[in-house]
Amino acid sequence: MQRAGVVHRPGLADEMLDELAPLLAEEGIDLNDPDADIDIDRLNVALDYATERHNLELFTAVGEQRSLALATLRDISDAVEQGNTARAGRILDTIEPDATSRRPSAAQLIGTSMELLDSWHSQGPTQAPLARLSVPQELGRGRSAAPDLLALARKGRAYASMNSLMRNHGGLALAHGSALLVAASVVALAEHEQTDFTQLADRYLPGAARSSHTSAAPGSAFGPAAAAAVSSQNFVTEFSAWLENNQGATTGNTETKITVLKAIIEQATTEGIDPHLPDEFVALWDMVDEFYPRHQAERACEVLHDYVHFRMDTDQDREGWEEAHNVFTASAEGDDDASAAVLDAVQAAEELDDEQRRPLVTELRIISATRELLNWIGTSQPITQAGAPRRRDIATVAAMIGVSAEGVATRPAHTDWDSLAEELGRPVSERQRVYVQSAKELPELMAWWTGLDEAGVIELTSTRIRPGPHADSLTSAAALSLDIADELISVYVAEIVTHPLFTTAGPMIRPIVTQTIARIMEAIVPDSNIVQAPRDGLPQLFHLRAQHELRRLETAGLVEFVNDEPVVPLAVRSPVMLGVMMASAVLESEDT
Incomplete structure (x- = not known):
């Protein structure tokens, strides 16, 4: 699961608060004072200022x-x-x-x-x-x-x-x-x-360390490619000598290992990978995993393991090769107990017969509403230049998936904090009407819209929406394509989980998304206690916001709440997990 990008990092919120606390203190906000009466609007303003100062420090490299x-x-x-x-x-x-x-x-x-x-x-x-x-x-x-x-x-x-x-x-x-x-x-x-x-x-680029770039002299027949080939052969020769001198620490025939290494180098060169640089080693590992049959891949990995140890012993960049060696460590460790529990739960879901899944998936709100949407679209309907429903159409389209919303030119004032907290704990379908200026302010609507587009059920042009090539794939139980439905579900989950990364600024967003991912993993394996959700202090706000995102999934039928605890139904467990993995990949890529 870690290799797939599903990673929970405890204490992230505390780290951020420690970094921001001095900057907030300058604005008169003391997060360590339990008796402080902090106005939420003032806190938001102070957080914006502290975040700007914090970012300036993060993005300024010196020395x-x-x-x-x-x-x-x-x-x-x-x-x-x-x-x-x-x-x-x-x-x-x-x-x-x-x-x-x-x-x-x-x-x-x-x-x-x-x-x-x-x-x-x-x-x-x-x-x-x-x-x-x-x-x-x-x-x-x-x-x-x-x-x-x-x-x-x-x-x-x-x-x-x-x-x-x-x-x-x-x-x-x-x-x-x-x-x-x-x-x-x-x-x-x-x-x-x-x-x-x-x-x-x-x-x-003054002060930069000299890189591996080698320029050929004008008119020389020995350009960078020739120099790289000579360098590669030198490494192979030195590796052979190292193997002979370390036969007690390695197994197998030296000549055979050199033959395997040369084959790997040849393939890597074709793929544009330099096998002699530690930064390239993950790409090299992935190449072996992709192109080699299982028995050959195992042999190639044994040789690469020896080669990494050779470079750790002989190269000046020992730290770089130690990082490369972590690929083997991670592979040997495999999945931890929590990850194994999630994978077991997903495997159990995949054993569910398609004919058992079909009626259950058909009843999901985001699936059953597709026919109503296609009836509304007809031949086509106009959309905004941003590819979203027009303001006048927001109420109609949102209602199809159980969201009460209305497009307005001016939003009303926000409710007070206590009312907002109470509202976040309710299912989306039971909440008061939401007033928005753009459909992009409704995560449920845009996640559904994006999922249908990705699955080919609808097709978006620069000005209109029309039925897509797979428009008939979700309109009835008899016609239902589980592959199309699963793609819609996975994209919907990923969009719901990651939307705060792209719609809200501030240092608190990543821990909220991380908390949401952790809670969905819990919901895939009910009663597992994979991740203990924090229940006090500021982390409780993260928990509350994560609960809010899970309520969005509840509206779609992808999560059920049993005694206020989320559970992912067996019929959708596999595509929901894929959506979590997609969201985790986005989270890791946006972690800057």
């Missing part, structure tokens, strides 16, 4: 952290210049929320990249040649954020717009987009100046 950020940008730039964007992406995948001795934190990488982009694109001799730079097609995950980043950098305002960029695009897109734009800028400057890339990168 060793800045050197690490520049070195990482240099590695990415080298890979882009060599045309190996896959390697650039793998380097970015090694960036974690917290800095390590080898890499900066994601926030530090983003902050450093934005500072460079502001400086290069808005002033000085680099401004004119970079004015012709367009957003590279190879940006991948960073492509959504790149146009905004580039436009703001040309005004010198990318770094100053950090908070709005984070809200609009998320940390993953910003990290990838800003770093790859830095790389594209360095490559463009080298081409403009007709200068050796290595020399130019040394100039524009």
Whole structure:
């Protein structure tokens, strides 16, 4: 389960509060005073201010952290210049929320990249040649954020717009987009100046550690590819000698192991993976898992395990190879008891016969309402430019899935905190009518809408909604496609769980999403006590908000409450778990 991204991290809320407490204290908010009468609006204002100050500290890299950020940008730039964007992406995948001795934190990488982009694109001799730079097609995950980043950098305002960029695009897109734009800028400057890339990168990324990039001398037949081949052969030769000298610690024939390693290296080269870099090892592991038959994969993993130990013993970057070795440790440990309990529960659900599942799934609100939606759509209906129901249609479409809502030009004032807390504990169908300015303010509606689109039941154009290629797959029990229904369920769960990451700003959002995931895992294995939900202090607010998200799933029929405890019905347990895994992957990618 951990390899799938389902991870519970205890104490995250306390860590954040410890970091924010001094900044809140400056605003007169003492979270440690049990007798303090804290006004919720004042607390929100103070949290916004403290979060802005906190983010400024997180995104500002100085000293060793800045050197690490520049070195990482240099590695990415080298890979882009060599045309190996896959390697650039793998380097970015090694960036974690917290800095390590080898890499900066994601926030530090983003902050450093934005500072460079502001400086290069808005002033000085680099401004004119970079004015012709367009957003590279190879940006991948960073492509959504790149146009905004580039436009703001040309005004010198990318770094100053950090908070709005984070809200609009998320940390993953910003990290990838800003770093790859830095790389594209360095490559463009080298081409403009007709200068050796290595020399130019040394100039524009000062203080960065020299990377593995090797430039060939002009006219030389021995370019980077030839140099890499020689280096690879040297490693193979040294590994062979190491095996001979450590026969007591390893098993098997040296010659056979070298043959296996050479085959792995050849395959890795074809896939654009450098097997001799620790940052590439996860990709190498995944390659073996994907391409090798089981018996060959086991043999290949044994050889790679020996190779990692060889590099740990002989390479200067021992820490990097120790991190690579964690792949074997995680594989050997397997799933813990809690994860095994969840997997057992899902396996039991998968043994349920399709004919037993079909009538149960057909009765789910998000499934049964599909026919009514398609009747409303007819041939087509107009939608907003954002791809959502128009304000005048919100009440009609939301009512189909049991949500009482109305689109309005001006929202009424929020209710008081006690009333709000009581409201959050009720099923969605029993709550008072919600007044919204946009359908995107209704998570249940947009999760259903997105799930139907992903499953092909509806089709969205820039201005209209119409029936999709799988429109008839959910309209009756006889016609029901369980594959389409399961896809809708999984996407619905993932959208409900992760929507706070994209609709709400602040440091408290991630622990709320983490708490929601933990509670759904509990609900998949009732009475298991997999995760003990906190019941006092500020964590109780997280618990309350997680309960609120589970109530959204209850409306869809994906969760039932028994004695106020959530239970995922057996018939939908498998697609709900897939939705949790999808949400966990999003959470990990947005953890910056």
